[in-house]
Amino acid sequence: MRILCAILVTILSIGCANGQGLTIVAVGDATLEKDKIVFEQYQPGWEKYTPRQKNIAKSFYKLLSNDFSFYKKFFEVVSLGANNPEVRNVPRYDYWLGKQASFLVRAEISIRKGVMSFGVQAYNIKKRKKIFSQEGKTKLSRSRTIGHEITDKIYFQITGKESVFATKITFVSDRDATRYRRIKELYIMDFDGHNVKRLTYHKGTVISPAFSYGAKYILYSLITSKVRKNRNINLYMYDLATDKISLISNRPGVNSGAIFMPDNEHISLTLSHVGNAEIYIMNLKSKVLRRLTKHYAVDVDPSISADGKLLAFLSGRAGKAMIYTLDSSGMEKGVIRVSYVGQYNATPRFSPDGKEIVFSSWLDRGFDLFRIASDGTGLSRLTKNFGSNEDPTYSKDGQFIAFSSKRILSKRKAVESVYIMDRDGEILGNLTVNQGNCITPRWSK
Amino acid sequence: MKILQSPHYWDKSIYFYTRKSLYIHIGTIIFLLFFSYLFKKKSSWDAKVTIIESAVRVDVVAMPKYTIQELKAFQEQSTDFNLEHGIDEELAKIDDPEELSFKVKKKKQDFMSMLKKIGNKKVAKTKKDKKKDKFLSRKMRNELKNLVVAGNKLSQGTALTGSGVTGEMTIFGKYITGIPTWVRPNWRLPSYLMQDELKCRVQIFLNINGKLIKAKIYESSGNKEYDERALKAVHSSDPFPKVPAEVGGRASRGEIVLGFPL
Numbered sequence: 001m002r003i004l005c006a007i008l009v010t011i012l013s014i015g016c017a018n019g020q021g022l023t024i025v026a027v028g029d030a031t032l033e034k035d036k037i038v039f040e041q042y043q044p045g046w047e048k049y050t051p052r053q054k055n056i057a058k059s060f061y062k063l064l065s066n067d068f069s070f071y072k073k074f075f076e077v078v079s080l081g082a083n084n085p086e087v088r089n090v091p092r093y094d095y096w097l098g099k100q101a102s103f104l105v106r107a108e109i110s111i112r113k114g115v116m117s118f119g120v121q122a123y124n125i126k127k128r129k130k131i132f133s134q135e136g137k138t139k140l141s142r143s144r145t146i147g148h149e150i151t152d153k154i155y156f157q158i159t160g161k162e163s164v165f166a167t168k169i170t171f172v173s174d175r176d177a178t179r180y181r182r183i184k185e186l187y188i189m190d191f192d193g194h195n196v197k198r199l200t201y202h203k204g205t206v207i208s209p210a211f212s213y214g215a216k217y218i219l220y221s222l223i224t225s226k227v228r229k230n231r232n233i234n235l236y237m238y239d240l241a242t243d244k245i246s247l248i249s250n251r252p253g254v255n256s257g258a259i260f261m262p263d264n265e266h267i268s269l270t271l272s273h274v275g276n277a278e279i280y281i282m283n284l285k286s287k288v289l290r291r292l293t294k295h296y297a298v299d300v301d302p303s304i305s306a307d308g309k310l311l312a313f314l315s316g317r318a319g320k321a322m323i324y325t326l327d328s329s330g331m332e333k334g335v336i337r338v339s340y341v342g343q344y345n346a347t348p349r350f351s352p353d354g355k356e357i358v359f360s361s362w363l364d365r366g367f368d369l370f371r372i373a374s375d376g377t378g379l380s381r382l383t384k385n386f387g388s389n390e391d392p393t394y395s396k397d398g399q400f401i402a403f404s405s406k407r408i409l410s411k412r413k414a415v416e417s418v419y420i421m422d423r424d425g426e427i428l429g430n431l432t433v434n435q436g437n438c439i440t441p442r443w444s445k
Numbered sequence: 446m447k448i449l450q451s452p453h454y455w456d457k458s459i460y461f462y463t464r465k466s467l468y469i470h471i472g473t474i475i476f477l478l479f480f481s482y483l484f485k486k487k488s489s490w491d492a493k494v495t496i497i498e499s500a501v502r503v504d505v506v507a508m509p510k511y512t513i514q515e516l517k518a519f520q521e522q523s524t525d526f527n528l529e530h531g532i533d534e535e536l537a538k539i540d541d542p543e544e545l546s547f548k549v550k551k552k553k554q555d556f557m558s559m560l561k562k563i564g565n566k567k568v569a570k571t572k573k574d575k576k577k578d579k580f581l582s583r584k585m586r587n588e589l590k591n592l593v594v595a596g597n598k599l600s601q602g603t604a605l606t607g608s609g610v611t612g613e614m615t616i617f618g619k620y621i622t623g624i625p626t627w628v629r630p631n632w633r634l635p636s637y638l639m640q641d642e643l644k645c646r647v648q649i650f651l652n653i654n655g656k657l658i659k660a661k662i663y664e665s666s667g668n669k670e671y672d673e674r675a676l677k678a679v680h681s682s683d684p685f686p687k688v689p690a691e692v693g694g695r696a697s698r699g700e701i702v703l704g705f706p707l
Contacts, residue, residue, distance in 0.1 A: 022663075022700055023617070024646065026707040027625045027678070030634040074636055102635065159636050341508050363508060370508065381509040424513045 035102035039065040039079045042087035042108045053111045060143050061107055067151040067165045096125045116143050122154045131157040164395045167191045168444045170209045170218055171418055175436030186220055193431030199238055212260040215444035216240055221256035257301050262308040270300045279313055291331050305354035312348040312357050323348045338376045347391050351398045358392040382425035393443045402441040617692040631681035643671045647679050647703045651696040655685040663702050675705040
C-alpha cells in the first residue's frame with residue numbers, strides 16, 4: 001500500500017513539474033558565415049615568358065579567384081600575387097589556420113610552345129586534407145574553359161553543389177548593325193562575360209532565345225528584314241555542337257517565346273495561327289501541338305517550373321498584362337492569377353527550384369525587377385534607380401539573376417547591357433562591355 | 446341505357462369534360478409559369494450573393510517601394526536603436542525639439558512682429574503632455590519601423606508555445622516570440638555545416654533584467670562544432686530583452702528552450 005502511494009505521489013509530482021512545461025522557440029536558419037579561400041600561384045620560368053604568355057598565365061590565375069568572388073556571400077577571396085615556389089610543398093595548415101583560412105587553392109602554371117601546363121590543388125585547412133587535384137595540358141585558346149571547369153569542380157568539392165562557373169549566357173545584340181542595316185543577332189558568352197561569340201548571321205532581328213536543358217541547343221525566333229506581305233515570325237533551333245540551324249515552326253503569324261520543357265523533347269511556345277496569341281506545347285519530333293490556353297485575351301511568354309508541372313505566363317485577361325500560372329497537363333487547367341499590381345508586367349521567369357518567379361514591371365519611367373513566390377505571396381522589389389531593367393533570367397543554381405539594363409546617355413542615345421545580380425538584388429556588375437545593345441539574356445540550364 | 450346511347454348525351458359530356466380539362470390545363474400552366482418565375486428570381490438573387498461572396502480579397506495594393514537591399518539596411522539600422530533597453534540619453538536629447546533649434550542672432554523687432562509672435566506663442570506643456578509626447582515618439586518610431594518592413598517578411602511566426610491561453614501565457618508567449626529576432630543575427634554557420642541539416646536545442650536561464658544566467662545544450666545535434674556555435678550565438682545575444690515581471694520566474698527556471706533551427 002505504501003509503495004503504491006509512493007508511486008502515485010511520484011507520478012503526480014512529475015506531472016506537476018511538467019505541468020508548466022518547457023517552451024521551445026525556433027531561432028530559424030542560420031546566416032552563412034563566409035569561408036576564407038586563399039589562392040596561391042607558382043609560375044616557373046616566368047621571367048622568360050613573352051608578354052602574351054604572361055597575359056595568358058595571369059588571366060588563368062586571376063580566373064580561379066575571380067570565379068569564387070561571384071559567390072561573395074559565401075566566400076572571402078584572398079588572392080596572393082607573389083610567385084611562390086612553396087606551392088610545390090605540403091601546405092602549412094597551422095599557419096593558415098592562424099590566418100583563419102578555410103580553404104587553400106594552389107596553381108602551378110607553365111607555358112611552352114603554345115601549350116599551357118597546369119597543376120591545381122585545393123585543400124580544406126580545417127580538416128587538413130587535399131580535396132581536389134588536377135594536372136594537364138591545354139591549348140592557350142582553351143585556357144579559360146579549362147579554368148572554369150576546374151573552379152566548378154573545386155566549388156563542388158567544397159559545397160557539394162554545382163556552381164555557375166561552367167555555364168553560358170546567350171543574348172541578342174545589335175553589335176554588328178550598321179546605320180543602313182539594323183540587325184540583331186544571337187550571341188553566346190561565358191557566365192563572366194568573356195569569350196563572346198556570334199552564332200547567327202540572318203541579317204534580321206533575332207528575339208526570345210532559350211537554352212535547352214544541358215545547353216546543347218538554343219531556340220530563338222527571327223523577324224526577317226525582308227519586306228513581305230505577310231511578315232512572319234518563325235522559330236528556329238541552333239545546335240551548339242554542329243552550328244546547324246533548323247526551322248522548327250513557321251505557322252502563319254507569331255511563332256515565338258519558345259522554351260524547352262524539362263524532357264527536352266517538347267517545347268512550349270506562343271502561336272497566333274488561330275487568330276489570337278495562345279500558348280501551346282509542341283513535340284519537337286512530330287510537331288504535334290497541344291493547346292494550353294484558350295482565352296480571347298493575349299497569352300504569351302511561357303516559363304516552366306523545374307518539374308514541368310507549373311507554367312507561368314503573361315496574359316491580358318484581367319485587362320492589364322498580369323502574370324498567371326497554370327497546370328501544364330491540360331488546357332486552361334488550374335489557372336491562377338499571381339500578380340495583382342503593376343501597370344504592366346512582363347517576362348515572368350521561374351527560379352530553378354520552382355518556388356519563385358522573377359519578372360519586370362513598368363513603374364513611372366521604366367521597368368524594374370520584382371520577385372514573387374509562385375503562389376503569389378511575398379512580393380519583393382529587386383531593382384530601383386538603376387535604369388530600365390528587363391528580361392531577368394535565373395542562373396542554374398538560383399543564386400544569380402542576369403538581366404538587361406538600359407542607360408539613357410542623351411536624348412538620342414541609350415545603351416543596353418547585360419548585368420548580373422544576386423537573387424536578393426545586389427548588383428554585381430555588367431557582363432557585356434562594348435558589345436552593342438545587348439538584350440534578352442538567357443542563362444544555360 | 447337509352448340515355449347513354451343518345452348522341453346528344455355524349456356531345457354534352459364531351460363538351461363538359463373538355464372544358465373542364467382545358468381549365469385545369471390552363472390553370473396548371475399558369476401556376477407552373479408563376480412558380481418558375483419565382484424560382485428564377487430567387488436563384489438570380491443567390492447568384493448575386495455568390496458572386497459577391499466570391500470576390501477576391503487582395504492585400505497588396507501597390508508595388509513595393511523599397512528594394513530588399515534597402516529593407517535589409519533599414520533593419521540593420523533599426524536594431525541599433527535597441528529600445529528594449531531604453532532610449533540613450535543622447536537620443537532623448539534629440540527628441541527634445543528645443544535642442545534642435547539653431548542659435549539665431551536676435552534682431553531688433555518692430556511692434557507688429559512682436560504682436561504676431563505673442564499670438565503664435567504656444568502654451569507651455571504640462572508634465573503629463575511631455576510624457577505623452579515621449580511615449581508617442583517611441584511608439585511612432587516602432588510603428589514606422591514595423592510598417593516599413595511589414596509585407597516584405599517571408600517567414601511566419603516561429604514560436605511554439607504550450608497549450609492553453611491564459612493571461613500569463615500570453616505575456617510569456619509575446620516575450621518569447623521576440624527572442625529569435627534577438628538571437629538570429631548572431632547565429633552563423635559555415636557552408637559545410639549548413640548542408641548537413643543538423644538540429645540542436647539550447648536551454649537558457651534568464652534573470653528579470655534579461656541577463657543570461659546559464660545556457661546548456663538541451664538536445665545535441667551530434668556535431669560538436671554545431672553545438673558550440675549555437676551556444677556561442679546564445680552567449681553573443683546576452684543580455685536579452687527584459688523579462689516581464691509576471692513571467693520572470695519561468696525565465697529563471699529555464700523554461701525557454703531555443704531551437705537551432707527548430
